[in-house]
Amino acid sequence: MTGSRCVKLTVAYDGTDFAGWQLQPRQRTVQGVLEAGLEKLLGRPSRIMAAGRTDAGVHAEGQVVSVPLEPSERLPEKAFVGGLNGFLPMDVAVRSAEFPPPGFDARRSSRGKHYRYRILNRPYRSPLQRLTHWELFPPLDIAAMDAAAWHFVGEHDFSAFRAADCPAKTTTRRIDRFSVQANAAEREIVIDVRGTAFLKHMVRNLVGTLAFVGRHRLRPEDIPKLIAGRDRKRAGPTAPAHGLCLIEVYYA
Numbered sequence: 614m615t616g617s618r619c620v621k622l623t624v625a626y627d628g629t630d631f632a633g634w635q636l637q638p639r640q641r642t643v644q645g646v647l648e649a650g651l652e653k654l655l656g657r658p659s660r661i662m663a664a665g666r667t668d669a670g671v672h673a674e675g676q677v678v679s680v681p682l683e684p685s686e687r688l689p690e691k692a693f694v695g696g697l698n699g700f701l702p703m704d705v706a707v708r709s710a711e712f713p714p715p716g717f718d719a720r721r722s723s724r725g726k727h728y729r730y731r732i733l734n735r736p737y738r739s740p741l742q743r744l745t746h747w748e749l750f751p752p753l754d755i756a757a758m759d760a761a762a763w764h765f766v767g768e769h770d771f772s773a774f775r776a777a778d779c780p781a782k783t784t785t786r787r788i789d790r791f792s793v794q795a796n797a798a799e800r801e802i803v804i805d806v807r808g809t810a811f812l813k814h815m816v817r818n819l820v821g822t823l824a825f826v827g828r829h830r831l832r833p834e835d836i837p838k839l840i841a842g843r844d845r846k847r848a849g850p851t852a853p854a855h856g857l858c859l860i861e862v863y864y865a
Contacts, residue, residue: 753827
């Protein structure tokens with residue numbers, strides 16, 4: 614795709630009914646739905662590239678996709694919003710489209726991502742938010758969670774916070790911002806993580822570890838030891854996928 618003309622799409626989707634982003638045989642995926650819609654719009658098959666692959670159940674407000682175009686294809690930007698949305702199901706939508714400089718690639722040109730994780734910390738279930746929030750019923754210590762989050766900021770080896778089947782060859786990543794904020798009235802906890810790149814399940818494993826801190830099963834000062842130890846078994850659990858949302862992808 615490098616060096617070719619393409620259109621850059623910003624896409625939102627509800628990940629509940631998808632088996633993740635990437636194409637899979639006999640599975641409903643976000644990539645599959647978008648490529649099917651593009652085939653109807655362009656009249657030809659199209660293989661697209663996303664800034665990153667989200668897991669089954671993970672949502673997105675600002676996923677970025679690059680779509681290679683043929684030299685003869687001169688559809689206006691609005692055709693890739695209104696036109697393409699007409700071919701997409703209700704749980705996927707193109708938010709915007711633009712023609713970037715030649716050589717743009719949604720994945721390789723990315724300089725960072727912003728993920729948001731939402732927790733409901735109430736003593737009762739929420740039927741309306743059960744697919745977008747992790748529901749934790751015992752009270753959590755928000756101040757301790759925020760203090761722990763600061764230990765993750767910077768460049769570290771995040772071996773202790775990746776999935777067992779993570780294919781990454783290197784495990785050093787940089788987190789630029791990690792914050793924990795609470796809406797006391799709604800009993801909602803919002804965790805924002807911004808970084809250059811992430812390992813498989815890394816954000817969900819970090820959130821699970823913060824939940825352990827919030828329940829006083831770990832202390833904020835334990836975090837540097839967990840990072841240095843690089844032992845996944847000593848960190849917290851993997852938080853559920855449905856609480857995670859890709860908010861934005863950053864480019865130079």
